[in-house]
Amino acid sequence: MAVDTFYYDNKIVKKFGIATVFWGIIGFLVGLTVALKLIYPSFLGFIPELSYGRLRPLHTNAVIFAFAGNAIFYGVYYSLPRLCKAPMWSNMLSKINFWGWQAIIVSAVISLPMGFNTSKEYAELEWPIDIAITVIWVIFGINMLMTIWKRREKHLYVAIWFYIATFVTVAVLHLVNSVEIPATLMKSYPVYAGVQDALVQWWYGHNAVAFFLTTPFLGIMYYFIPKAANRPVFSYRLSIVHFWSLIFLYIWAGPHHLLYTALPGWAQALGTVFSLMLIAPSWGGMLNGLLTLRGAWDKVREDPVLKFLVVGVTAYGMATFEGPMLSIGNVNAVAHYSDYIIGHVHLGALLWNGGLSFAMLYYITPRIYKTELYSIKLANVHFWFATLGAIFYVIPMYWGGITQSLMWKEFTSEGLLAYPNFLETVQQIIPMYALRAVGGTLFILGSCFAVYNLYKTAKNGSFVEQEQDEAQPITNPTGNGNEKWHRRLESRPVQFTALTLVVILIGGIVEYVPTALVDSNVPTISSVKPYTPLEVEGRDIYIAEGCNNCHSQMIRPFRSETERYGEYSKAGEFVYDHPHLWGSKRTGPDLHRIGGKYPDSWHLRHMYDPTSTSPGSIMPAYPWMLTQEMDTESIDERISALRAVGVPYAPGYEDEALADLKAQAKEITQNLHQSGFKEIDGIKIESDKQIIAMIAYLQRLGIDIKGNNNPFEGLPSSKALSTGDMVKQTKN
Amino acid sequence: MEVYEGEKDKLLDHEYDGIRELDNHMPFWWLWLFFITIAISVFYLLFYQVLGWGQTQIEEYEQEIAEAEAKFGGSEEQEPAASFTWQISEEEADIQAGKQMFNGSQLCYTCHGKEGQGMVGPNLTDNQWIHGCSPKEIAQSIIEGFPQKGMLAYGSGSKISNEKVQQIVSYMATLQGTEPADAKAADPNRAEPCTEGPFASSD
Numbered sequence: 024m025a026v027d028t029f030y031y032d033n034k035i036v037k038k039f040g041i042a043t044v045f046w047g048i049i050g051f052l053v054g055l056t057v058a059l060k061l062i063y064p065s066f067l068g069f070i071p072e073l074s075y076g077r078l079r080p081l082h083t084n085a086v087i088f089a090f091a092g093n094a095i096f097y098g099v100y101y102s103l104p105r106l107c108k109a110p111m112w113s114n115m116l117s118k119i120n121f122w123g124w125q126a127i128i129v130s131a132v133i134s135l136p137m138g139f140n141t142s143k144e145y146a147e148l149e150w151p152i153d154i155a156i157t158v159i160w161v162i163f164g165i166n167m168l169m170t171i172w173k174r175r176e177k178h179l180y181v182a183i184w185f186y187i188a189t190f191v192t193v194a195v196l197h198l199v200n201s202v203e204i205p206a207t208l209m210k211s212y213p214v215y216a217g218v219q220d221a222l223v224q225w226w227y228g229h230n231a232v233a234f235f236l237t238t239p240f241l242g243i244m245y246y247f248i249p250k251a252a253n254r255p256v257f258s259y260r261l262s263i264v265h266f267w268s269l270i271f272l273y274i275w276a277g278p279h280h281l282l283y284t285a286l287p288g289w290a291q292a293l294g295t296v297f298s299l300m301l302i303a304p305s306w307g308g309m310l311n312g313l314l315t316l317r318g319a320w321d322k323v324r325e326d327p328v329l330k331f332l333v334v335g336v337t338a339y340g341m342a343t344f345e346g347p348m349l350s351i352g353n354v355n356a357v358a359h360y361s362d363y364i365i366g367h368v369h370l371g372a373l374l375w376n377g378g379l380s381f382a383m384l385y386y387i388t389p390r391i392y393k394t395e396l397y398s399i400k401l402a403n404v405h406f407w408f409a410t411l412g413a414i415f416y417v418i419p420m421y422w423g424g425i426t427q428s429l430m431w432k433e434f435t436s437e438g439l440l441a442y443p444n445f446l447e448t449v450q451q452i453i454p455m456y457a458l459r460a461v462g463g464t465l466f467i468l469g470s471c472f473a474v475y476n477l478y479k480t481a482k483n484g485s486f487v488e489q490e491q492d493e494a495q496p497i498t499n500p501t502g503n504g505n506e507k508w509h510r511r512l513e514s515r516p517v518q519f520t521a522l523t524l525v526v527i528l529i530g531g532i533v534e535y536v537p538t539a540l541v542d543s544n545v546p547t548i549s550s551v552k553p554y555t556p557l558e559v560e561g562r563d564i565y566i567a568e569g570c571n572n573c574h575s576q577m578i579r580p581f582r583s584e585t586e587r588y589g590e591y592s593k594a595g596e597f598v599y600d601h602p603h604l605w606g607s608k609r610t611g612p613d614l615h616r617i618g619g620k621y622p623d624s625w626h627l628r629h630m631y632d633p634t635s636t637s638p639g640s641i642m643p644a645y646p647w648m649l650t651q652e653m654d655t656e657s658i659d660e661r662i663s664a665l666r667a668v669g670v671p672y673a674p675g676y677e678d679e680a681l682a683d684l685k686a687q688a689k690e691i692t693q694n695l696h697q698s699g700f701k702e703i704d705g706i707k708i709e710s711d712k713q714i715i716a717m718i719a720y721l722q723r724l725g726i727d728i729k730g731n732n733n734p735f736e737g738l739p740s741s742k743a744l745s746t747g748d749m750v751k752q753t754k755n
Numbered sequence: 756m757e758v759y760e761g762e763k764d765k766l767l768d769h770e771y772d773g774i775r776e777l778d779n780h781m782p783f784w785w786l787w788l789f790f791i792t793i794a795i796s797v798f799y800l801l802f803y804q805v806l807g808w809g810q811t812q813i814e815e816y817e818q819e820i821a822e823a824e825a826k827f828g829g830s831e832e833q834e835p836a837a838s839f840t841w842q843i844s845e846e847e848a849d850i851q852a853g854k855q856m857f858n859g860s861q862l863c864y865t866c867h868g869k870e871g872q873g874m875v876g877p878n879l880t881d882n883q884w885i886h887g888c889s890p891k892e893i894a895q896s897i898i899e900g901f902p903q904k905g906m907l908a909y910g911s912g913s914k915i916s917n918e919k920v921q922q923i924v925s926y927m928a929t930l931q932g933t934e935p936a937d938a939k940a941a942d943p944n945r946a947e948p949c950t951e952g953p954f955a956s957s958d
Contacts, residue, residue: 105772180771246774255756255775259767264781268789288811292804296796303789310785318759347792352812435860438827443913444862580816582823586913591816622902635875638865 027175027496030489031104033391035117037486039097040387042125043380044474046093049132050085051467057082058460061610061641062453064633069644071651072136076569076643080147081135086372087145089128091236094380096120096163098243099186101387103167106183106246107174108494116166123159127152138567139209142602143224145231146200150211153201160197164190171516175494178513181262185242187520188270192234192527199531200227206664207657210563214668217597218285218545221605222538226277226531233273236371237339240379241269241308244336247379247386248312251328257314263509265307270523272301275530279350282359283579284605285594287544290534297530298350305343312336327402328386334410335378342371360575360609361428362452366420373413373466381409381473388477392484401476408469415462423455432583440586445612446637453641548595551727553670553744554720555734556684557691559661560653561720564713565604568645575606576615576724589616589725596728601668611642616725623691624700626718631703648714649706658684671745679740686738688715836898839917841890843953844925853926856919861910863923871930873939876906880930883941888949893927894920928953 059066060075067073100117104110111117130152134140139149148156167190171183179187200223203211215223249256256262278286278294313336316323323329345367349358358364389396396402430448433441442448500514512519538544554562565571578584580591592615597603606613621629625636630648633640659677666672672680692710695701700708708714726732735743756775758766765777803809810818844850857863857871866876877885886896897920900908909915931954949955 102772106774108772176771178769178771180774246772249756249774250772253757255758255762255766255777257777258779258781259776260778261781261785262776283812289804291812292800296799299799300789300792300796302792303785306785306788307781310782314779319757438823439860439913439915441860443860444865446865580812582816582819585816585820621907624904625902638875 024495024498026493028491028493029108029110030491031110032100032114032117032488033486033490034488035111035114035121036097036101036387036391038121039093039100040384040477042093042121043090043097044384044470044477046085046089046128047377047380048467048470048474050082050090051463051470053078053082053085055460055463055467058456058463060643061456062460064641064643069646071138071647074568074643074645076572077136077138077140077567079572080140080144080569081132083145084131084135084147085128087231087235088131091240091372091376091380092124092128094376094383095189095235095239095243096124097380097387098239098246098383099167101383102182102243102246103170103186105492106176106180107170108176108492109170109174112166112169112173116162120159120163120166123155123162127155127159130155134209140567140569141203141211141213142566142569142571142604143200143213143220144228144607146197146224146227149209150201150203150205151208153197153203156197157194157201160190160194164194168516168520175496177497177500178510179516179519180245181256181259181266182242182245184262184266184513184519184523185238185245187516188266188523188527189234189239189242191520191524192230192238192270192274195524195527195531196227196230196234199223204664204667206661210657210661210664212601212661212664212668215539215601215603216669217600217603218287218594219535219539220601220603221281221284221597222278222286222290222535224603225280226274226535229277229280230274232368232371233276234270236376237273237305238270240335240339240376243379243383244308244312244332247328247382248315248332248336251326251332251382251386252316252319252322254315254317254319257311257317261307261311265304265311267526269301269304269308271526271529272297272304274527275534276301276346276350278534279346279355280607281605282350282352282355283581284577285592285597287538287594290538290544293534295350295352298347302344302347305346306340309336309340309343325399327396327399327406328382330403330406331378331382331385331409334406335375335382338370338374338378338413342367342375345370356579356581357428357432358424360607361424362420362455362608363424363428364608366417366424369420370413370417373409373416377409377413377466381405381470384473384477388480389484391490392481392486394480394484397476397479397483401472405469405472405476408465408472412462412464412466412469415465416459417462419455419458419462423452423459426455427452431587432581434583440583443587445587446639449610449641450639545594545598547598548593548728550729550731551596551598552732552734553599553665553672554723555687555738555743556658556662556680557687557716557719558723558734559665560655560658560684561716561718561723562604563661564648564653564717565720566602570614571604571606573606573608573610573642574612574614575609576603576613577605578613578615584613588613590728592725593728596725599670601665601670614721614724618722618724618726622698623695623718623722624698626721627695627700627703627708627714630714630717631706645714645717646706648717649703649708649712651713652711653688653713653716655681655684655711673742673745676740676743679743683735683738683740683743684716685710687719690737691715691718833917836891836895836917836920839891839894841894841921841924843890843928844921846925849922850926850929852919853922853924856915856923857926860913861915861923863910866906866910868935868937868939870933870935871927872935872937877946878939878941879927880933880935880938881941882931882949882955883946884949884954885942885945885947888954889952890921890924890928890954893924893954897923 203213205211275297278290279298427448430442578588578592629636630645633642662677662680688710767776871879900906
């Protein structure tokens with residue numbers, strides 16, 4: 024029997040390893056920066072590009088797509104060719120994958136601080152970058168699937184199943200969530216509005232966790248645990264059952280991010296039960312990992328690779344128990360919108376994704392450099408810094424989150440809110456924010472030890488660019504003898520991929536299609552009208568500044584919320600919201616009914632310096648909104664794009680939009696002048712500045728439901744809206 | 756791969772880059788965990804969605820509101836501030852209650868300072884007043900606020916009874932002439948000296 028000799032490309036592995044560490048440290052540092060900004064709002068000053076709302080998406084994107092993303096490629100490009108006994112199909116595609124992905128990250132690092140932001144969590148990048156992500160992801164997929172096609176190992180190992188599911192599902196998620204109509208080169212509006220947009224967004228957002236932070240790392244776990252422990256995988260059957268159940272069930276769980284919102288009850292219920300059913304499939308992975316270590320625990324005491332793997336898998340088990348618990352209505356009612364969720368995701372991100380990534384780095388680096396790890400002791404120190412750092416991060420967030428949430432809900436014995444001022448509940452947990460920053464710092468210090476250790480390891484060794492291996496080609500590709508069905512499937516990558524696609528499509532289709540098509544799911548409210556051009560501009564500024572990172576626009580039907588904020592939010596109020604801005608976290612109060620609550624001058628002073636109206640506020644100041652001009656040039660293109668996604672602006676209105684915008688801005692400015700605000704600290708209040716649009720938008724929020732508001736009344740345009748009952752008929 | 760004696764019969768014949776797999780049973784407790792969560796899920800969907808036995812979130816909310824109304828009464832209108840007889844109480848209990856609201860739930864302190872010395876808002880301890888200094892005028896200032904200037908009705912706190920506003924005003928009366936540290940100077944263009952009533956005796 025002929026034996027083929029071939030070479031694995033270690034250069035691409037090395038590149039992805041360096042990128043993982045590099046972007047990891049950057050992502051962590053941006054995280055520490057935003058954490059410090061919650062304790063010292065004036066940290067780094069009030070500079071637009073460095074404000075909290077713009078840096079927070081940069082942190083999440085950097086950690087998910089730059090750190091974990093490069094770690095995924097690192098793991099796949101190392102393990103996949105070895106499991107297939109074939110080099111990667113195309114070194115050219117590998118390189119395009121690498122450099123393309125880094126270019127996408129750099130474009131995020133530039134565009135997010137500049138305020139190019141779609142507001143959709145973990146999908147904040149604007150449409151040209153979305154297209155680039157699609158191209159690079161497909162190139163990765165082709166390279167992976169072709170490598171599998173050319174393999175010398177007849178059956179696909181479980182790690183590869185998870186890699187395939189990752190590729191297929193992330194492609195579907197990204198494509199569906201990013202359907203948007205461009206207005207300008209760096210501004211687009213999603214075709215989905217309000218409830219539908221929220222559902223699609225959290226179907227995507229939740230499954231970004233599932234198929235970007237879970238399934239690829241499970242694949243990585245299935246390769247590196249048995250290799251590092253030198254023990255056989257505990258149960259092949261468990262692999263099969265937990266793989267298929269995990270990918271089938273996970274895709275349904277997204278609506279658990281929207282419990283007690285305006286999402287229809289049946290969709291919420293599906294989110295709850297599918298999350299609950301996920302406990303066992305998730306734990307299946309943890310069990311298969313930990314039970315593989317039976318009889319090898321003495322090695323765990325010594326080997327930092329195994330230590331990181333074990334703490335990672337354990338954190339995964341804890342986080343995937345916590346997730347379903349948080350999906351139960353009355354638990355969610357307390358935990359949602361609070362810092363508890365931030366703690367929950369960091370348990371997974373720091374220890375599961377972080378732990379597995381560092382385990383890989385400590386495993387692969389000595390091997391591709393043909394040497395020993397420079398210092399096992401230093402790696403162990405890193406392990407403790409990482410673990411303690413995560414504990415110091417997660418526990419204060421749990422504590423602070425629950426404390427604050429209970430304060431939001433507390434009533435006095437007379438039936439009044441015990442803490443009517445939201446700010447009091449924020450100040451209560453600032454010490455917890457400080458502890459969290461300590462935890463994050465420990466974690467970063469540990470990572471710096473890793474950089475040093477890995478650098479010294481590489482220095483001491485000699486890099487093996489091409490690693491030789493040999494294997495027999497597959498001799499009997501079709502004959503399967505009396506193999507069981509799944510065993511046969513494992514030798515048929517095309518069928519396997521197709522079946523994966525079918526399995527992951529079911530949940531999304533069942534949840535989305537009725538929400539979009541059945542009218543009763545979003546009852547119409549006739550008094551709800553589209554935004555005026557000035558309000559559109561204000562909303563776009565709200566999005567660019569990332570206000571939704573700290574403020575929700577979704578009042579849940581709880582007495583503690585309707586007392587504090589006003590009437591609970593209805594699905595029909597969001598039909599013109601492309602995108603929805605419901606938010607996921609309340610670092611500040613909900614804003615859905617902020618319209619009309621304060622005078623324009625209050626917003627002016629508050630945006631210029633939040634502490635002038637709310638002493639002790641940790642909201643960043645936005646002084647630049649008083650000096651930067653709003654974007655009036657592209658308002659026609661934006662009105663046209665919004666009409667294209669379904670907002671009923673009259674044909675031709677885009678040409679009149681600018682005049683309407685200016686007229687409304689003039690009126691607001693005049694009112695400000697009349698109430699004594701011609702200037703603040705020598706800065707003139709002028710009608711072409713961003714602050715005027717911001718005020719217009721904030722004053723519009725949540726008021727339509729109260730009656731016959733006609734936002735276009737008094738504006739110069741002849742006809743703003745095309746639908747019959749929305750025409751300006753009150754203008755007599 | 757290290758394989759122990761008792762595992763050899765469970766070892767599957769294939770190998771991937773040296774990785775072997777055992778054919779162990781799935782742990783029974785794990786399988787049961789899976790079955791139980793499926794059963795609970797089916798029950799949950801039947802209970803809340805199919806049979807409609809459980810409350811919807813709106814029904815839950817309406818019940819919560821009804822219970823609160825039964826316990827605390829509806830939001831009935833209180834006597835208008837204009838016709839209420841505003842007095843200064845010298846009862847220690849009233850003054851302490853007023854102080855607690857001033858420095859707590861009603862948030863007066865966030866703008867006027869813990870000693871009433873004035874911060875963003877004016878000094879409340881001197882003899883200079885912008886919107887009148889009779890107990891009635893002060894009470895009305897609290898109740899209506901000056902939203903254009905940043906002070907909301909009831910000092911950004913929740914709506915409270917006239918009796919409670921009176922307790923705050925009574926506490927404010929005790930602050931007159933206390934000359935706290937860092938007292939804010941009055942705005943000569945707007946403030947006027949207080950000449951009559953319980954707030955006139957300071958200086």
